Amino acid sequence: MGDNVILVGFMGAGKSSVGRLLARRLGRCFVETDDMITAREGRSIPEIFAERGEAHFRALEEETVRLLALKSGDVIATGGGLPCRDGRPDRLRAIGTVVWLRGEFDAVYERAQRAGARPMLAGRKREEIEALYRAREPYYRQADVTVDTTGINPDQVVAKLVPLLRDRLSTLSPPEKPPTLSSLGRGWGEGK
Ligand code: S3P
Secondary structure, eight states: OOOEEEEEOSTTSOHHHHHHHHHHHHTOOEEEHHHHHHHHHTSOHHHHHHHHOHHHHHHHHHHHHHHHTTOOSOEEEOOTTTTOSTTHHHHHHHHEEEEEEEOOHHHHHHHHHHSSOOTTTTTOOHHHHHHHHHHHHHHHTTSSEEEEOTTOOHHHHHHHHHHHHHTTOTTSOOOOOOOOTGGGOSOTTOOO
16 A cells, blocks of 8 residues: 555544644645645635536545545645545555544534534535535544544644554654663763
């Protein structure tokens, strides 16, 4: 597999903020599937939904998953609906370590409302969005690693995540071992 880290989770889960920080922390490139789609299409996600409909957007996501297989060593933030198709979680796990940024529905809903233009939220009642969240949970749950983000900020999420990724990513060095007595040489003031 491509040694990528793939962040999944509902709208408002913090995939973009955590992904950007995580990539910086690991010295890797950061990629967002929504950006890959808007760059290819030359229009924004709300424009794609308005002009071509959700089904077209989902077809573009399918094409994007195929392109992700070419990536190596990147941190990838996915759109909230991208992993939620039968067979997708397996395909994503073949491309990298899949991380679910899990948050309580109330918290992610509030964040999703606050930031960004999200066509999936437009004109839908809170109960409908919660039903979508519940329907998607079984897909997110198939991630390799789950981090609970409730009540913590993106920096704290990254701090929780890095040790969990250490065993999985071949390019990450293990945590530094504490120095041994012999490596410290003789004690204070004993000179050369
Ligand atoms: C979607 C989530 C969005 C974007 C599109 C559809 C979804 O990404 O891909 O509007 O179906 O949940 P974010 O999860 O980054 O908001």
